[in-house]
Amino acid sequence: MLTDRQCKILKLIVEKYIKDPVPVGSKTISKTLKCSSATVRNEMMALEESGLLEKTHTSSGRVPSEEGYRYYVDHLMEPKKMSGEDMLKLQTVFHNQQLALSDVIVKSLQVISDMTNYTTVVLGSTSHENLLKQIEVVPIDEGSMIVIVITDRGHVEHKNIRLQDVSMDDVKKTVNLINNLIVGTPIDEVSTKLEYEIKPIIGKYVKQHEQLYNAFYHVFSDFTNQEINVVGKNKFLKQPEFSTVDKIQNVFNKLENPELLHKIEEDDDNNIKVYIGSESKIDDDVTVIKTRFKNGNTEGTLAIIGPKRMEYDRVVSMLEYMKENIER
Amino acid sequence: MLTDRQCKILKLIVEKYIKDPVPVGSKTISKTLKCSSATVRNEMMALEESGLLEKTHTSSGRVPSEEGYRYYVDHLMEPKKMSGEDMLKLQTVFHNQQLALSDVIVKSLQVISDMTNYTTVVLGSTSHENLLKQIEVVPIDEGSMIVIVITDRGHVEHKNIRLQDVSMDDVKKTVNLINNLIVGTPIDEVSTKLEYEIKPIIGKYVKQHEQLYNAFYHVFSDFTNQEINVVGKNKFLKQPEFSTVDKIQNVFNKLENPELLHKIEEDDDNNIKVYIGSESKIDDDVTVIKTRFKNGNTEGTLAIIGPKRMEYDRVVSMLEYMKENIER
């Protein structure tokens, strides 16, 4: 258990370090705390022994450890009201009535990314929650057409396909079959339904049924599992802890890996959660702050990803504000 | 005018430097050319005076200048057959009959980007060449719907819109009007046609016509002017000339600027063109190699973007191969 003074010192160090990424020395702290640097040093030693602080080398100032940030977020951080300026910028986006919710979300995350210099992510609802609503086929020219797939939650995907020697009539028949028999099925089950319910039928009535079946099969199996929108990846270039090409390459690879990003919403906690460093499952050098949101049948996860040295209070208040505004 | 030997020397220097980005000295050249390093030095001086070579400092080896690369590409480079290995990898993509042309192009550019470590770009046909073919509206839930716009060349865009107190009937009427009156118009003229031909009509017959008009107006004015597909931007992280965060940031900004990328297809030359450094209009440190392609009514531009120190022969042969394969 930490003493009162230790808490104060830890808090000061974390906040100082977040403002300016250089190790914090005892003198700096002793200025704001009315006691000598020697006392602060003793306390710092204790904090280091508890694993909350680290040194970069034997005689350097202290830097918060992962556990230090954790403790700060859990016990020391004061909830901060969003600054009027931040609020204003976001409100102009939210008050645009014309835009659909999903567009509002992306736009506002763009704004947040620009204000904070962190990367933001929206994870849309997963495909097993999306039910097939309708498919449309639009012929483009000889043998080439566009298939458009729409789900009940408003997710749209389209794909250009090419078919040889298949009459438009047969295509239309197949589309009707799908629209009659498979609508309402979760997207990721459509492929199997296609095999067991549609294939046998078109096998009898349609010439070139193999080709037709394959084309539709591909359309659905390529349907992206999850809408992932990463905004402001380049902001990492502005973070001093990612100042070498190696580190950038590493973090970009991770941000482009859908499976990894998917881990953000593994827990289905609805509140705002902070995952620091290794807790994030994405990269030991980043912090992820996330929340789920739900409005009607649009739901998903918002996340802000930045260095561990993140303005936790500011980001948390922004996410709170986002969540509130989205949910009504 | 360059002597025969000067050409040989320039060629050797360019090719050596492309393989390994360190200034080339006279000794290295004299090994492959049967003459002494002193002779080579004299020739190098001449080449430098002609502006084809540069030094990084007074006593360094030589590096090709922009003009040097230019001369190499125009006069010295030998057309190179594509390596069997390169060819094989691309062929598996081209021989996939199921995929539509546009998908084949993107896939193969991905392959090229991975093989070469350069960035690739496809610029699709511009919006004034795309004629409106059809629009569809799919209601999602109370007051929210998806508008899908399809052009005759198979370009599809969709947008979620929200309308208050507008009956689905009125929406359908408007859609029918558009499909009857405006189909066949170039996409970038649709907005004005909407104003002069549709607005007056729905003004009379439809309640909430202002809102409805605005929604559609936005759908069309947001229609992306041009399909731009940048593949493998991150490859710049592997190029030694872009090894600092500053340079990366700069080149990323440029690659994300559609107007700048648009400049690639400003000339409407159908052949393969090489733009080196400042010629590229994109960035003084990159080379752009591009070609137009056309197959039926799918047309556009392919480009490969990398450092000036690019494997010109290899890239040119790849682009030739791409163009040929696309055009039949």
Added chain:
DNA sequence: ACTAGCACTACTATTCTACGAGTGCTAATT
């Protein structure tokens, strides 16, 4: 016309120095 030879230049890597910001520990003070 070519080349051997040489003085010269500038980058690179290594070492040395001085400096400063920080530490831990001890002993004195409150």
Added chain:
DNA sequence: AATTAGCACTCGTAGAATAGTAGTGCTAGT
């Protein structure tokens, strides 16, 4: 018992000195 002043010590950083090396331009001789 808690605090603090004082001090020796550590380590990173910055700058200067050094030596080595890969290259140059030039001159003079083949």
